[in-house]
Amino acid sequence: MVVAIVRLLLISLISLPLWAADNTVEVRTKGSGTEILVDQIGAGNTARVWCGLSDGTFDTHLCTNADIDIDQTGDGNLAKAYSQFTNHTNNEYTIQQEGDNNTAYLDLDYSNNVTTITQIGNDDYAEIYMGGDNNNYIISQTGDDFYAKMYAFGDYSDWTITQSGTGNHNAYIKSCGNCNNNDATITQSGSGAKDGDIEFRNNPSDNNTVNLTQSGNGTHVGNILVKQGSYTVNATQSGSTNQNYTVTLDCTGTCNKTITVNQYD
Numbered sequence: 412m413v414v415a416i417v418r419l420l421l422i423s424l425i426s427l428p429l430w431a432a433d434n435t436v437e438v439r440t441k442g443s444g445t446e447i448l449v450d451q452i453g454a455g456n457t458a459r460v461w462c463g464l465s466d467g468t469f470d471t472h473l474c475t476n477a478d479i480d481i482d483q484t485g486d487g488n489l490a491k492a493y494s495q496f497t498n499h500t501n502n503e504y505t506i507q508q509e510g511d512n513n514t515a516y517l518d519l520d521y522s523n524n525v526t527t528i529t530q531i532g533n534d535d536y537a538e539i540y541m542g543g544d545n546n547n548y549i550i551s552q553t554g555d556d557f558y559a560k561m562y563a564f565g566d567y568s569d570w571t572i573t574q575s576g577t578g579n580h581n582a583y584i585k586s587c588g589n590c591n592n593n594d595a596t597i598t599q600s601g602s603g604a605k606d607g608d609i610e611f612r613n614n615p616s617d618n619n620t621v622n623l624t625q626s627g628n629g630t631h632v633g634n635i636l637v638k639q640g641s642y643t644v645n646a647t648q649s650g651s652t653n654q655n656y657t658v659t660l661d662c663t664g665t666c667n668k669t670i671t672v673n674q675y676d
Contacts, residue, residue, distance in 0.1 A: 596622040
């Protein structure tokens with residue numbers, strides 16, 4: 412019943428202005444098994460979804476087994492989705508944007524969630540801020556000139572940024588201390604300058620894997636920082652122009668380290 416009500420409400424909200432510009436959809440829900448689909452076509456639109464909140468307050472927070480999808484086609488659009496820490500489990504968040512100068516933002520918490528941002532176009536921006544365990548975070552960007560950032564906190568999770576196309580590629584993954592058994596991956600390909608940074612900071616973070624791959628023409632800049640703990644680092648740069656890696660690794664006690672760096676034309 413909750414699913415049917417939410418979907419019907421959204422259809423009534425977006426059916427008339429579907430092809431127009433400068434529209435706003437805002438959804439606030441809580442509970443289990445919620446399904447939300449927002450579909451906007453046009454320029455300058457905004458979609459915001461809160462799951463687990465009650466009228467924007469912190470009094471009630473439950474969001475489990477939800478499927479939340481924001482789909483935007485056009486330029487200059489904004490998509491944001493939020494949840495609240497605790498009782499946010501087994502959810503799937505998806506933002507898909509096609510067009511130029513779009514922004515996607517996910518701020519989510521807790522465990523066993525899948526979050527995906529897919530952008531096709533030029534000058535797009537994507538950011539995921541998430542805490543919790545056993546999560547999967549994905550940002551995929553294709554086009555010209557893009558920026559992606561992840562702030563991830565927790566254990567046993569996969570964090571992936573993939574960028575392909577022309578122009579500037581900028582990707583950053585930053586994690587906290589005491590974040591263990593994670594895989595952090597940045598893959599950048601195509602022409603244009605590439606900058607990829609992966610950081611595990613502060614307190615010991617054990618058994619993490621860092622993968623940074625850059626290929627194609629243009630200047631390649633890679634920065635990897637791992638503060639303490641056991642880790643595996645794989646770094647590869649290939650192309651016909653400048654390649655530069657800075658790798659800072661630290662271990663204050665007994666720890667296992669596997670480090671592979673490849674650079675070739």
